[in-house]
Amino acid sequence: MMEIQAIGGYDGVGRNMTVVRSGRAQLAFDCGIKLDSFLLYYGNTQEDYEKLPVEDLVSIGAIPDLGGVKGDIDAFLVSHGHFDHMGALQKYVGEYSGQIFSTPYAAGLIKNRIPRKFHEQVLDVRYKENIQITPSLSAEFVEVTHSIPQASMVALHTPEGPVVYACDYKFDDHSRIAKTDYTKLKQLGKEGVKALIVEALDVGSDGKCLSEEVARAKVHDVMSFVDETKGLIVATTFSTHLERIQTLVSEAKKLGRKVIVLGRSFLPNCTLGEKMKLLDLPPGTLVVAKKLDIVLKKINPKNRGKYFILATGHQGEPTSVLSRMVDGKLGFQFQRGDAVIFSSRTIPTDVNIANKSELIDKLKHKGVRVYEDIHVSGHASKEEHRKLIKMLNPENIIPAHGSIQMIASYFKLAEEEGYKANTDVHLLRNGDNIIL
Numbered sequence: 001m002m003e004i005q006a007i008g009g010y011d012g013v014g015r016n017m018t019v020v021r022s023g024r025a026q027l028a029f030d031c032g033i034k035l036d037s038f039l040l041y042y043g044n045t046q047e048d049y050e051k052l053p054v055e056d057l058v059s060i061g062a063i064p065d066l067g068g069v070k071g072d073i074d075a076f077l078v079s080h081g082h083f084d085h086m087g088a089l090q091k092y093v094g095e096y097s098g099q100i101f102s103t104p105y106a107a108g109l110i111k112n113r114i115p116r117k118f119h120e121q122v123l124d125v126r127y128k129e130n131i132q133i134t135p136s137l138s139a140e141f142v143e144v145t146h147s148i149p150q151a152s153m154v155a156l157h158t159p160e161g162p163v164v165y166a167c168d169y170k171f172d173d174h175s176r177i178a179k180t181d182y183t184k185l186k187q188l189g190k191e192g193v194k195a196l197i198v199e200a201l202d203v204g205s206d207g208k209c210l211s212e213e214v215a216r217a218k219v220h221d222v223m224s225f226v227d228e229t230k231g232l233i234v235a236t237t238f239s240t241h242l243e244r245i246q247t248l249v250s251e252a253k254k255l256g257r258k259v260i261v262l263g264r265s266f267l268p269n270c271t272l273g274e275k276m277k278l279l280d281l282p283p284g285t286l287v288v289a290k291k292l293d294i295v296l297k298k299i300n301p302k303n304r305g306k307y308f309i310l311a312t313g314h315q316g317e318p319t320s321v322l323s324r325m326v327d328g329k330l331g332f333q334f335q336r337g338d339a340v341i342f343s344s345r346t347i348p349t350d351v352n353i354a355n356k357s358e359l360i361d362k363l364k365h366k367g368v369r370v371y372e373d374i375h376v377s378g379h380a381s382k383e384e385h386r387k388l389i390k391m392l393n394p395e396n397i398i399p400a401h402g403s404i405q406m407i408a409s410y411f412k413l414a415e416e417e418g419y420k421a422n423t424d425v426h427l428l429r430n431g432d433n434i435i436l
Helices: 035-042 046-051 054-059 089-095 104-113 116-121 182-191 212-227 242-254 266-275 292-296 321-326 350-365 382-392 404-416
Strands: 002-008 017-022 025-029 075-077 099-102 122-124 131-134 137-143 152-158 161-166 195-199 233-236 258-262 286-288 307-311 339-342 369-371 396-400 433-435
Touching: 002 195, 002 396, 017 152, 025 131, 025 137, 025 152, 035 350, 054 089, 089 104, 089 116, 099 104, 099 137, 104 122, 104 266, 116 122, 137 182, 161 182, 182 382, 195 382, 212 233, 212 242, 212 339, 212 369, 233 321, 242 258, 242 266, 242 307, 258 266, 258 292, 266 286, 286 292, 292 321, 307 321, 321 350, 350 369, 382 404, 396 404
Parallel strands: 025 075, 075 099, 099 122, 161 195, 195 396, 233 307, 233 339, 258 286, 258 307, 339 369
Antiparallel strands: 002 017, 002 433, 017 025, 131 137, 137 152, 152 161
């Protein structure tokens, strides 16, 4: 008998966590934060998050509520390093003895956030490596493409059959830093998958998610066009999206611009990316997390065309570098003709939509030229989800990581593929359990 419990991510986007019980063992997939809930109540500083007690963060829906999880957790299986999948570990790591398994890049990001005394609990996993967790349970991490290096689907092998956790992924055959292991996924399908726990974020989008190759072409097109104005170019993107960061800084280098990377979240990600040879910043690049005003003083009306700035703030976060730049809080003033490139999309929450809209209005009021959605998604669209179903042929499907509307879209797709609601495709809300 196997029991699956929805802990977080089943009522909306963020704070992803699922617990699986098999025999006497209890394991967790992911343990993330719902960042917009935290932003709404407390602002956007890591210090605030670190100081707040678990009960306060649970009460506002920012981190998973583990009140319904009885006993120890034997292992955390972390699919990748995005904050909404691993950001709550620092709040719970001391309460459970289980080791934290993830690929090296995610493991490095986790260690950056949890107390040093718990670092020995974090173990690097290589693709194709079998991890024996208990005598009857093992796991393996399957390489997939996503908007962060070394993302994985996690296959948990149980006596009842494999459980495949597929949050998050896309099928991008033109990524320069990752390659989906289709062979392994098809092998799992032939062995017989007991349950597929799968993200629902973009299943309502028809067709296939565009490749990162398209994003490279978009960035090249816009930056070469903007460069002709000889104004300052500022771009913003996800700090963990190293493949996109590489594209942006490489284009800036081609244009002969000096690269400056500003923001606290960029520093550890870029440092780790360079250490693991996942990122190659141009010589002379400045990556700065503090005393930003001193760096920005280098830029004046006569030399603006010589600089490219990569800054935090792609969701319009009020305390991000980009927001503080436009508010004049860093001794910097945008000038008419400067350009800001959003190499990202707005994460679909009310807080993000409002923050980003306000930021863009401020930029336009100052005469800044704004280029939005120079981006492709990191999440599978409908036909990629269909392909995954056909490869794995799971006995049961549990949609996760999405609003009720997104999960309803997944139900519709599953029904197209012969599954029946409440029979072999299951609706779970946070806190719900299902026995398979």
